[in-house]
Amino acid sequence: MSQHLLLSRAAKTLTLAQVMRMSNEEAETMFARIRWHKTNGQPVCPICGGTAVYNVRRPNGPPRWRCKGCNKEFTTTSGTLFAWHKLPVQVYLSAIAVAMNEVKGKNALALSRDLGTSYKATWVLLHKIREALGSEVKGIQVGGEGKTVETDGAYFGGHVRPANLKENRIDRRTAMNQSGKRKVVVVARERDGRTVSHVFKTERESVAWLTSRIAKGTKVVADEAASWNDLHSRFQVDRIDHQKAYSLDGISSNQAESFFSRLRRGEQGHYHHVAGPYLAAYARESSWREDNRRVSNGDQAQHAIKLAFASAPSPDFCGYYQRHKIS
Numbered sequence: 420m421s422q423h424l425l426l427s428r429a430a431k432t433l434t435l436a437q438v439m440r441m442s443n444e445e446a447e448t449m450f451a452r453i454r455w456h457k458t459n460g461q462p463v464c465p466i467c468g469g470t471a472v473y474n475v476r477r478p479n480g481p482p483r484w485r486c487k488g489c490n491k492e493f494t495t496t497s498g499t500l501f502a503w504h505k506l507p508v509q510v511y512l513s514a515i516a517v518a519m520n521e522v523k524g525k526n527a528l529a530l531s532r533d534l535g536t537s538y539k540a541t542w543v544l545l546h547k548i549r550e551a552l553g554s555e556v557k558g559i560q561v562g563g564e565g566k567t568v569e570t571d572g573a574y575f576g577g578h579v580r581p582a583n584l585k586e587n588r589i590d591r592r593t594a595m596n597q598s599g600k601r602k603v604v605v606v607a608r609e610r611d612g613r614t615v616s617h618v619f620k621t622e623r624e625s626v627a628w629l630t631s632r633i634a635k636g637t638k639v640v641a642d643e644a645a646s647w648n649d650l651h652s653r654f655q656v657d658r659i660d661h662q663k664a665y666s667l668d669g670i671s672s673n674q675a676e677s678f679f680s681r682l683r684r685g686e687q688g689h690y691h692h693v694a695g696p697y698l699a700a701y702a703r704e705s706s707w708r709e710d711n712r713r714v715s716n717g718d719q720a721q722h723a724i725k726l727a728f729a730s731a732p733s734p735d736f737c738g739y740y741q742r743h744k745i746s
């Protein structure tokens with residue numbers, strides 16, 4: 420049997436040990452090289468694009484420049500998702516290395532213990548990385564002429580605990596007795612292509628979104644649920660009845676299922692409470708991991724940093740704790 424990719428040398432191009440051995444300066448240089456790869460790490464002003472700069476680094480501070488063109492000061496992270504960072508850049512690099520090495524995702528509490536950072540700072544940092552990964556598939560369409568896209572939904576959250584005594588137990592299947600917090604993640608996954616996902620109250624509500632995210636001419640595979648009937652007016656849809664088989668005559672939604680099994684394992688093993696306001700972000704992270712599972716962790720980390728640099732400062736997570744007054 421051939422060796423699993425994750426066990427091979429090729430998959431281990433960025434290790435935490437490697438990052439830990441880097442001096443802060445080396446980490447800063449690596450960051451700068453990835454951000455300004457076109458100028459081989461030479462700083463480019465994020466405001467006006469000028470390359471003529473003064474070095475205005477303060478003693479013991481991170482590298483800092485002032486643009487000769489517009490006179491604004493900036494660092495390696497200005498104007499990006501990691502803007503206004505308070506942690507050394509090495510911490511960001513370590514967090515990315517660890518987050519990429521945990522194939523099903525990393526939980527913030529465990530990472531804060533690994534890095535010796537506060538839980539709050541780590542939680543925000545992981546959400547920023549998640550946001551960077553998610554930005555790659557923002558608004559893209561999957562499928563196209565001659566391509567196949569599998570779609571499916573799975574419910575998360577809103578668990579109602581059964582009462583201890585049998586006589587107190589209620590029928591948890593009825594709408595009246597549910598918590599109302601249950602949400603469905605719907606995925607559209609192109610075979611050998613990208614994966615997009617979103618969160619809805621019901622599967623049926625997702626049809627308009629699916630129609631906008633799946634390109635015309637795509638062959639769609641869905642299960643027997645009535646929620647998908649409306650897709651027939653727009654696409655050629657093959658249905659697979661999971662009561663009878665998971666794969667029949669080449670029709671299956673196994674790739675969509677595999678996305679959910681990863682998200683489910685992430686929920687159970689790492690994040691515990693993925694449901695709630697951040698479910699869509701976890702789902703997008705899971706899609707990204709699924710699409711990049713054959714890419715070495717070093718390349719994944721570089722890619723994640725590039726995405727973070729290409730993303731503007733996070734409206735959701737920059738200064739999150741200051742705004743929400745959580746101490």
Ligand SMILES: [Zn+2]
Nearest residue numbers: 464467486489
């Ligand atoms: Zn400038």
